[in-house]
Amino acid sequence: MTLPDVQAKKAAAFSALHKGNAFVIPNPWDAGSARVLAGMGFSALATTSSGFAFTLGRRDGRTTLEEVAAHIQAVDAAVDLPVSADLENGYGADPESAARAVLRAAEAGAVGGSIEDFDPDDGIYDIEHAVDRVAAAVQAAHSLGFPFMLTARAENHIRGRDDVRDTIRRLQAFQDAGADVLYAPGLRNLDDIREVCASTARPVNVLALPGMRMRDLADAGVRRVSLGGSLTWVAVTAVMSALSAIRDDGDFSRLTGRPPVDGWLG
16 A cells, blocks of 8 residues: 555544544654554544653744654654644744645644644734634645645633633634634633534544543533643653652662553564
């Protein structure tokens, strides 16, 4: 099977997932963690901008499109699963940047990707500009010849703007612009999540947070649940805990356990 055929097969599988039951799409931070998640039986993966930036020793938002494309390619090559890409704001404020990011992600092997309405320098984009960017990304996605799932993100709730009415207005506008999936990371209240799902006609992605339960999210109408950078930070916290014991007490007791990586790694 040629590479285009493989990508088309992954794209079809990813699209089909959004028509079934609610599912979790976890976020690896490198090829090794992608292998672990595939070995654990998940059906699709999504990159994490914060987790990937960490692997480069940087904060979230400090990577380039070409660095992210290389990361997508490495993750995609490591697994047989569909991969969706966190494309942040498209690495530029203009609609052309959003379109370019989608095309570059697809070239690297992704079959989906997200574009957000937040700029690290300028904050939340006004809705008209945000919609223009989503529309450009959608047009790029539709030019690919396979069903690239374009996720449009409304960043209000992780940027200090807890305005669910504005979030719904934005998601509805992104839907009208052609987005395949809608995502408002940072939603915490189940009633708000239920209202978002009831007010839109596209699959809704929710960012998993401590205290949430998959059953409740599915009952609220959520179709997809992602983990963002949280798995990266769970891993880093475990490393810090072990190292703190070593540094402070000379205690090596936490260096125990070995997951079945031999079955997951090449």
